[in-house]
Amino acid sequence: MGRAPCCDKANVKKGPWSSEEDSKLKLFIDKFGTGGNWIALPHKAGLKRCGKSCRLRWLNYLRPNIKHGEFSEAEDTTICTLFASIGSRWSIIASQLPGRTDNDIKNYWNTKLKKKLLGISSSHKMNIKSSLLLSQQPQNQQFLFSSPLLPSASALSNKPSIFQLSAGFGTTTHQALVPPHEAISSSSTSSSSSPLFQFNSQHQFIKQISQNVSFNNFLLHGNAGSQDYLSGLHSAAPLEECSSYEFDEIKRMLVTSNNNNREFFFEDQSVLGTF
DNA sequence: AATTTTCTCAACCGCCGCCGC
DNA sequence: TGCGGCGGCGGTTGAGAAAAT
Secondary structure (H helix, E strand, O other): OOOOOOOOHHHOOOOOOOHHHHHHHHHHHHHHOOOOOOOOHHHHHOOOOOHHHHHHHHHHHHOOOOOOOOOOHHHHHHHHHHHHHHOOOHHHHHHOOOOOOHHHHHHHHHHHHHHHHHOOOHHHHHHHHHHHHHHHOOEOOEEEEEOOOOHHHHHHHOOOOOOEEEEEEOOEEEEEEOOHHHHHHOOEEEOOOOEEEEOOEHHHHHHHHHHHOOOOOOOOOOOEOOEOOOHHHOOOOOOOOOOOOOHHHHHHHHOOOEOOOOEEEOOOOOEEEEO
């Protein structure tokens, strides 16, 4: 026996929303809010729609401050970088682009950005392709810290970076984002050659990010060892060589972190980043 | 100008995880 | 602890628009 449907499918309207339905939904939510119950909302609002449909319409179209229209270069860069880092976690990516919805970004990626990327040089294609594999690595992925705060990236974005995280498998190294305090609290493994923080799975890593960290600022470019595999996505600033940090070194950097304002400092009190 | 093909994007579907009972 | 309801998410679809022939 399958799961019960969320609504009576025979009695709900499907397809495009009319302006009348839009204003009904908007008026209702403006007045009463969602009440934390989307399933009950359409009935209360006098709409013959599935609750999920109402939620989607609100989030993707009616909600205030939704940004429609062309994506900027900066937004492109953010999407590309995050996609290369965390894969198709559209909601996480959307949380970094104020006014953009996950659906918008997903559509934009699938219809335009992906093609745009495939148009860049073949060598970069190879590297991007492999970087995208990160989202497909199933279990026991090992991650290691690399360079925090690269000036060129900051200058490019006007925002401070937080840690970059490199993930190595095979002969290629990939990058992702990591909240420093989460990494510190995760189990670490020592290795003769590399300082490594090990998450049980990429999923766990992503989960930690999505549950515990709201990124207001984040790194904007990738650099993996000697491969600047994302450089093709950026218009300026040649990438710099990453340096690696020993576990103790990172710990030392974070020991002065102030969790209230979520700022992290180097030992010499220069700001490492905020989030 | 008419027809076909391609593109775009709003909306749907179904799965998953969280939470309350 | 298990179950069911719900919200949230990512993949997919399909109608309409735009471009190509």
